[in-house]
Amino acid sequence: xxxxxxxxxxxxxxxxxxxxxxxxxxxxxxxxxxxxxxxxxxxxxxxxxxxxxxxxxxxxxxxxxxxxxxxxxxxxxxxxxxxxxxxxxxxxxxxxxxxxxx
Amino acid sequence: xxxxxxxxxxxxxxxxxxxxxxxxxxxxxxxxxxxxxxxxxxxxxxxxxxxxxxxxxxxxxxxxxxxxxxxxxxxxxxxxxxxxxxxxxxxxxxxxxxxxxx
DNA sequence: TGCTAACGTAAGTCATGGCTTACGCATCGG
DNA sequence: CCGATGCGTAAGCCATGACTTACGTTAGCA
Numbered sequence: 202x203x204x205x206x207x208x209x210x211x212x213x214x215x216x217x218x219x220x221x222x223x224x225x226x227x228x229x230x231x232x233x234x235x236x237x238x239x240x241x242x243x244x245x246x247x248x249x250x251x252x253x254x255x256x257x258x259x260x261x262x263x264x265x266x267x268x269x270x271x272x273x274x275x276x277x278x279x280x281x282x283x284x285x286x287x288x289x290x291x292x293x294x295x296x297x298x299x300x301x302x303x
Numbered sequence: 304x305x306x307x308x309x310x311x312x313x314x315x316x317x318x319x320x321x322x323x324x325x326x327x328x329x330x331x332x333x334x335x336x337x338x339x340x341x342x343x344x345x346x347x348x349x350x351x352x353x354x355x356x357x358x359x360x361x362x363x364x365x366x367x368x369x370x371x372x373x374x375x376x377x378x379x380x381x382x383x384x385x386x387x388x389x390x391x392x393x394x395x396x397x398x399x400x401x402x403x404x405x
Numbered sequence: 406t407g408c409t410a411a412c413g414t415a416a417g418t419c420a421t422g423g424c425t426t427a428c429g430c431a432t433c434g435g
Numbered sequence: 436c437c438g439a440t441g442c443g444t445a446a447g448c449c450a451t452g453a454c455t456t457a458c459g460t461t462a463g464c465a
Contacts, residue, residue, distance in 0.1 A: 275387055
């Protein structure tokens with residue numbers, strides 16, 4: 202059920218912005234927060250959620266903390282959405298077939 | 304940006320349960336709510352959110368309202384996650400290559 | 406050994422959202 | 436035509452969560 206925490210993490214628009222910046226390449230917190238409409242502590246809190254969801258990894262670099270995207274957690278979410286999509290398609294086809302028979 | 308509302312809609316566990324029941328096949332509200340740990344009005348509210356996100360469609364059948372899954376909205380979410388996943392993979396590779404060169 | 410930079414965290418505020426009960430409204434059957 | 440069924444919606448409650456400012460902590464640097 203790792204996709205659950207990923208869904209929650211990515212449901213917030215600001216946190217999505219943070220995550221997309223990390224995906225662009227490994228960055229320190231200050232660089233991520235730069236230009237965002239929220240304060241740096243807010244970004245730290247978002248990164249904490251993303252980290253607990255497994256979406257990003259943290260690496261200490263002196264006084265800075267460099268965050269990088271972790272494709273694996275994204276892959277699990279991808280697999281879940283894919284399965285749901287397939288099921289929805291299959292159910293739709295079955296529903297149409299049932300309609301034809303009347 | 305249709306994926307945004309889909310992410311919000313699917314981030315709630317109860318709403319996910321509702322959606323998964325709809326994916327299983329078109330059902331009326333009463334059937335969906337049956338066995339769930341929340342009341343029927345709560346299910347109605349969840350269905351409203353899912354409908355506004357485009358994840359389900361509504362069809363009136365006498366006094367009942369039959370809800371069915373809409374694969375298209377799920378497909379858009381799928382495409383978005385897929386793109387993010389690719390980008391994350393690409394950034395990871397680039398990061399590793401940069402590491403090798405030092 | 407201070408000073409500064411780059412963080413995380415604590416505490417408090419405020420809006421959002423999920424849930425309940427109560428009610429209103431349309432539809433089918435007698 | 437009237438009761439019952441199957442809903443959606445309104446109102447209110449309460450927990451959660453996103454954000455702020457203030458502070459503590461650690462690492463580089465003169």
